[in-house]
Amino acid sequence: MTGSLPAGVERQQFDGDERLATRGQSVYGEPTDGEWRAWDIRRSKLGAMLDRRMETGLTGGETVLYLGAAAGTTVSHVADFAGPTYAVEFAARPVRDLLTVADSRPNLFVLLKDARKPETYAHVVEPVDVIVQDVATRGQARVANTNRRFLKPNGRLLTVVKARSEDVTADPTDVFETFRSQLEGYEILDTERLDPLHDDHLAVVARPTR
Ligand SMILES: C[S@@+](CC[C@H](N)C(=O)[O-])C[C@H]1O[C@@H](n2cnc3c(N)ncnc32)[C@H](O)[C@@H]1O
Structure with missing residues (x-):
């Protein structure tokens, strides 16, 4: 794991602890220090991937x-360091809060x-x-496959597979193996389990092959 942090994501001190941080308006009660806001990697799988230095x-x-x-x-932190960020969510309730998050982020x-x-x-x-x-729902490979059409040829899929969303009774290792076998049109570059920050979640970095 040798990945570097993207520009706009830094390790900053908050109350004596070094934590990942981005610059933007506070969203979920996270600690802030001047313009920086701490990124809670216990609540964010992408944050955990970056904290573990996965090659994203x-x-x-x-x-x-x-x-x-x-x-x-998580997408609030992404919009803090990324360019145009399209946030898809199908549940109306969280989208209400998401719209407030987007108020201070013109690229979201x-x-x-x-x-x-x-x-x-x-x-x-x-x-x-x-x-x-990070859809945490059944059919996570299918979602990745059907959205591949949006990826540029040299793009990256950064996904987290939640084993229990596919099958609560199955061994997570088997669920992750099935996910790998169902992923189409991608080459997997790296995987890492995110336990204990996120139990039974597999982080996957992949690139499109077609
Ligand atoms: C684990 S939560 C995401 C947490 C979020 N990524 C974060 O870190 O802040 C999973 C979300 O995916 C949404 N979701 C599940 N299936 C979806 C689908 N087919 N289309 C859009 N959103 C979906 C759920 O409504 C839920 O809000």
Whole structure:
């Protein structure tokens, strides 16, 4: 694990602890210090991936499609260091909060859409450098496969597979193996389990092969 942090993400001191941080308006009660806001890696799988120095390929300023944005805990940090960031979430309740998060982030575009139906937002989303996927629902490989169309040839898929969302009774290792076998049109570059920060979650970095 030798990945460097993207520009706009730094390790900063908060109350004596060194934590990942981005510059932006506070969103979820996280500690702030001047313009910096701490990134809670216990609440954010992408934060955990960066903290573990996974080779995400993120350099800062990328165009991002974020699938499963919820109320914006993680995508708010992404929009702090990335370029245009399209946030897809299909539940109306968190989208209300997400719209407030976007108020102070002109590069964050909220889409109340189902990530299983990319044709419903294909007219809005431009080709992207990165897809971040955290949908925690059944069919996580299918969501990655159907959204591959948005990735530029040299782009990256950064996803987290939640084993229990696929099958609560199965051994997580088997679920992760099935995910790998179902991923189509991608080459997996790196994987890492995020336990104990995120139990039974596998982080995956992949690039499109076609
Ligand atoms: C684990 S939460 C995401 C947390 C968020 N990524 C973060 O770190 O702040 C998963 C989210 O994915 C959303 N989701 C699940 N399936 C979806 C789908 N097919 N389309 C859009 N959103 C979906 C859920 O409503 C939920 O808000």
